[in-house]
Amino acid sequence: MADITATQDGSGANRFLHWIIHHPIWAFVVIVFIFFSVMNEHFFALGNFKNILIQASTLGLIALGMTLVMINGNIDLSVGAVVALAASLTVDIMGWPMFEGWGNWQILPGVLAGLAAGVLLGALNGFIVWKTGVDAFIVTLGAMLGVRGLVFVYTEEQSFFAMNFAYSDFGASSLVGLPTLALIFLVFTALVHILLSRTVHGSNTYAVGDNREAAVNAGIRVGPHMMINFMIVGFFAALAGITLSTQMGASTPNLGTNFELWVITAVVLGGTKLTGGAGSIIGTFGGVLAIQILRNGMNLMQVPAFWVLVILGSILIGVLFLDKQLNRKGAEELRL
Amino acid sequence: MTEPNPTLRLKGIVKTFPGVRALDGVDFDVRPGEVHALMGENGAGKSTLMKILAGVYHPDEGQIFIDDRPVVIRSPIEAKEHGITLIHQELSLAEEMSVAENIFLGELPRKKWGFVDWKTLDERVGTILQKLNADWGPRTRIGSLSIAKQQMCEIARALTHSAKIVVFDEPTASLTDAEKVVLFDVIEDLKAEGVGIVYISHRMEEIFKITDRISVLRDGSYRGTLNTRETDEDEITQMMIGRSLELHRRNIEHAEEGEEVLSVEGLSCGRLFQDVSFTVKAGEIVGFYGLVGAGRTEMAETLFGLRRPTAGKIRLAGEEVHIGSPSEAIEKGISLVPENRKEQGLVLGMNCRDNITLPQIDDLTAGPFVANGAEVAIYDMYRDRLQIKAPTWRTLVGSLSGGNQQKIVIGKWLSMKPRLLIVDEPTRGIDVGSKSEIHKLLRELAHQGYAIIVVSSEMPEVLHVSDRIIAMHNGRITRTFSADAVTEEDLIQAISGLTSDKAA
Ligand SMILES: Nc1ncnc2c1ncn2[C@@H]1O[C@H](COP(=O)(O)OP(=O)(O)OP(=O)(O)O)[C@@H](O)[C@H]1O
Ligand SMILES: [Mg+2]
Numbered sequence: 001m002a003d004i005t006a007t008q009d010g011s012g013a014n015r016f017l018h019w020i021i022h023h024p025i026w027a028f029v030v031i032v033f034i035f036f037s038v039m040n041e042h043f044f045a046l047g048n049f050k051n052i053l054i055q056a057s058t059l060g061l062i063a064l065g066m067t068l069v070m071i072n073g074n075i076d077l078s079v080g081a082v083v084a085l086a087a088s089l090t091v092d093i094m095g096w097p098m099f100e101g102w103g104n105w106q107i108l109p110g111v112l113a114g115l116a117a118g119v120l121l122g123a124l125n126g127f128i129v130w131k132t133g134v135d136a137f138i139v140t141l142g143a144m145l146g147v148r149g150l151v152f153v154y155t156e157e158q159s160f161f162a163m164n165f166a167y168s169d170f171g172a173s174s175l176v177g178l179p180t181l182a183l184i185f186l187v188f189t190a191l192v193h194i195l196l197s198r199t200v201h202g203s204n205t206y207a208v209g210d211n212r213e214a215a216v217n218a219g220i221r222v223g224p225h226m227m228i229n230f231m232i233v234g235f236f237a238a239l240a241g242i243t244l245s246t247q248m249g250a251s252t253p254n255l256g257t258n259f260e261l262w263v264i265t266a267v268v269l270g271g272t273k274l275t276g277g278a279g280s281i282i283g284t285f286g287g288v289l290a291i292q293i294l295r296n297g298m299n300l301m302q303v304p305a306f307w308v309l310v311i312l313g314s315i316l317i318g319v320l321f322l323d324k325q326l327n328r329k330g331a332e333e334l335r336l
Numbered sequence: 337m338t339e340p341n342p343t344l345r346l347k348g349i350v351k352t353f354p355g356v357r358a359l360d361g362v363d364f365d366v367r368p369g370e371v372h373a374l375m376g377e378n379g380a381g382k383s384t385l386m387k388i389l390a391g392v393y394h395p396d397e398g399q400i401f402i403d404d405r406p407v408v409i410r411s412p413i414e415a416k417e418h419g420i421t422l423i424h425q426e427l428s429l430a431e432e433m434s435v436a437e438n439i440f441l442g443e444l445p446r447k448k449w450g451f452v453d454w455k456t457l458d459e460r461v462g463t464i465l466q467k468l469n470a471d472w473g474p475r476t477r478i479g480s481l482s483i484a485k486q487q488m489c490e491i492a493r494a495l496t497h498s499a500k501i502v503v504f505d506e507p508t509a510s511l512t513d514a515e516k517v518v519l520f521d522v523i524e525d526l527k528a529e530g531v532g533i534v535y536i537s538h539r540m541e542e543i544f545k546i547t548d549r550i551s552v553l554r555d556g557s558y559r560g561t562l563n564t565r566e567t568d569e570d571e572i573t574q575m576m577i578g579r580s581l582e583l584h585r586r587n588i589e590h591a592e593e594g595e596e597v598l599s600v601e602g603l604s605c606g607r608l609f610q611d612v613s614f615t616v617k618a619g620e621i622v623g624f625y626g627l628v629g630a631g632r633t634e635m636a637e638t639l640f641g642l643r644r645p646t647a648g649k650i651r652l653a654g655e656e657v658h659i660g661s662p663s664e665a666i667e668k669g670i671s672l673v674p675e676n677r678k679e680q681g682l683v684l685g686m687n688c689r690d691n692i693t694l695p696q697i698d699d700l701t702a703g704p705f706v707a708n709g710a711e712v713a714i715y716d717m718y719r720d721r722l723q724i725k726a727p728t729w730r731t732l733v734g735s736l737s738g739g740n741q742q743k744i745v746i747g748k749w750l751s752m753k754p755r756l757l758i759v760d761e762p763t764r765g766i767d768v769g770s771k772s773e774i775h776k777l778l779r780e781l782a783h784q785g786y787a788i789i790v791v792s793s794e795m796p797e798v799l800h801v802s803d804r805i806i807a808m809h810n811g812r813i814t815r816t817f818s819a820d821a822v823t824e825e826d827l828i829q830a831i832s833g834l835t836s837d838k839a840a
Binding site: 204 | 415424452
């Protein structure tokens with residue numbers, strides 16, 4: 001979307017303030033970062049930062065796609081199940097006897113199948129939402145249950161192990177001094193940011209979520225448009241499933257359980273409205289980092305896992321409240 | 337005289353909605369370079385006909401010809417491809433997005449790879465905005481503009497590409513004189529380029545000023561087409577509603593003035609308006625007249641507790657009050673019929689009756705239940721008074737015609753029987769027949785002792801209903817007139833800020 005001028009005053013401090021008001025999550029990221037740096041000696045270390053980025057990459061990739069879908073005014077609850085499906089497909093297929101002689105190339109058909117499954121399921125979700133007009137929440141809730149069931153049928157409730165070491169080493173590899181998975185995440189973040197802020201598709205994403213009727217009137221093909229965004233989130237969920245299985249060197253049918261909740265939390269923390277029409281990748285990136293820094297920091301401080309949930313829940317509500325307060329228009333505003 | 341072949345011809349168009357035959361065999365044509373008015377009462381089917389043209393609805397029967405070739409228009413995209421642009425009656429904007437993105441919605445200029453060509457976009461929108469005399473830029477968030485300015489942005493869409501047919505569905509409903517002049521210039525330019533224009537409006541003076549031919553619809557059926565030069569208001573009114581109306585230029589009766597109901601002293605709200613002082617007595621109608629942006633609506637909203645004043649006092653019956661919210665205002669006997677009724681005044685997914693009785697639902701109970709009969713009685717009364725055209729009270733408000741939705745909102749606040757009634761643009765988008773009915777109703781209410789504030793941008797309307805007229809310019813009151821002593825020139829001077837300092 002175009003940068004909309006809100007302050008005439010272009011001074012640096014002012015612009016920063018304006019920026020922070022629009023992305024309050026980043027203030028929060030800075031605060032928790034400082035907090036854990038002070039509280040725990042293991043937190044502030046290059047190795048740990050890399051760790052955080054790797055851990056963030058799984059949720060982060062899905063959150064990128066989810067941001068598009070949610071700005072559209074839709075939602076995709078099936079991402080967690082797609083993670084498991086893509087991981088199982090990939091790990092299984094590359095172990096098929098027919099690819100045995102392919103060396104490391106045997107990974108390719110597996111990865112392609114995994115990604116294709118994600119994109120196809122996304123397309124299916126989008127198609128149903130488009131043609132039936134049923135709410136995306138319901139459609140993808142169905143997909144979430146159905147796909148998870150499919151994974152159990154397909155895997156016969158078994159875990160698959162990757163016999164190819166190149167695959168399982170990939171999760172721990174580095175490129176230009178950064179963990180490869182973190183790099184993948186950062187590159188896609190930049191790409192989706194550009195997609196959303198610079199392209200016609202990105203502009204239409206906001207328009208469709210903001211006022212669907214106006215978008216239709218203006219001749220935007222809303223159905224196919226939404227379908228593309230569902231395909232994008234499907235792609236990212238599959239990719240996240242694959243990167244996750246490279247980290248574990250295996251896939252389990254339970255992989256990705258509750259991921260949809262974490263991803264939606266991250267996206268909402270990042271300022272995307274559930275009703276659509278507003279949000280940004282910069283915000284989502286902040287939301288993902290916030291969650292991961294909290295998890296990592298509290299883990300280092302040996303806070304029990306369920307407390308992490310309690311704290312995250314409170315923070316979610318707190319940040320959204322703050323957002324509402326900060327983005328008031330002052331005395332002249334219309335009261336509701 | 338040889339007439340050019342019509343660019344567009346509609347033949348025998350029929351469209352039914354559940355329970356309504358909205359169009360019943362309508363013929364209509366538009367020639368290149370003409371302005372063709374489409375008139376009819378609220379709910380006559382004007383918007384429906386135009387939406388069929390724009391591919392929003394599909395006709396049950398009938399044919400559309402463009403340049404004498406039959407075409408089928410299945411979607412708004414196809415309409416655009418045929419060179420048809422419809423400026424919708426209701427704002428059709430994405431609020432969070434910029435002005436530029438909204439004007440070019442669905443046809444943003446592209447570079448390679450689907451990137452938006454922001455530079456071209458800004459340039460083109462800049463040129464268009466200049467043509468429209470806009471004081472806002474392409475990157476302004478459209479939701480932060482006033483309704484009138486948003487409407488101008490809608491109109492700007494007619495200029496983005498070379499259309500063959502441009503339909504304006506009540507474009508002036510929320511514009512005032514200054515913007516109207518700009519709009520008429522735009523229409524003049526389009527006309528000169530040979531574009532065929534369909535112009536829908538309930539304002540006779542506009543119709544007679546800018547149109548070449550007039551077609552009239554009544555209850556979904558086609559009543560005929562007349563050359564504007566060869567007809568007059570009375571004939572058109574006859575065709576539209578089947579009877580003549582007697583219109584007074586001016587309010588001639590005066591209600592007996594009672595006690596002071598409202599007194600406002602030095603009221604200000606930031607930059608929106610400053611130092612506004614006036615009084616309203618029981619039985620009196622005070623008209624607020626001014627240009628868009630003069631601060632009248634904002635002042636009304638402040639009185640209704642929708643905005644927090646930054647200075648000044650409000651007294652109700654001599655007692656100083658602080659109005660913190662609309663519910664407090666209602667409790668104190670103030671009602672506001674808002675300017676922007678679709679957004680602020682209606683629950684579109686609720687039926688007609690429930691919308692009207694919504695604010696008093698607490699009082700209409702029988703035991704723990706809402707008293708059904710009482711509600712229907714209230715609805716029936718206002719349906720008759722305001723001539724609301726809806727199949728039954730169960731009809732969802734969202735499916736009524738634009739003008740009938742307005743009437744529902746007005747009915748809703750009238751049924752509250754407030755001490756002080758504030759109406760903002762009471763007859764915007766309302767047909768001539770109902771307009772005079774609403775004016776009569778307002779006068780009657782004043783007779784019954786209500787204190788009434790009417791905010792209006794239509795000079796005939798303020799002159800017609802008010803006992804006193806307060807002119808505002810740039811957030812300040814410039815002059816106050818009594819209705820018998822005012823001249824139109826005085827009013828125009830006062831609202832454009834040209835006034836000499838003497839106050840009446
Ligand atoms: N989507 C819809 N569903 C059901 N009925 C509809 C729908 N749209 C319009 N109608 C009905 O069709 C009739 C014609 O409505 P239309 O909006 O065309 O009137 P109009 O002439 O534009 O009136 P106005 O001057 O008030 O804008 C009305 O009776 C209205 O209730
Ligand atoms: Mg209409």
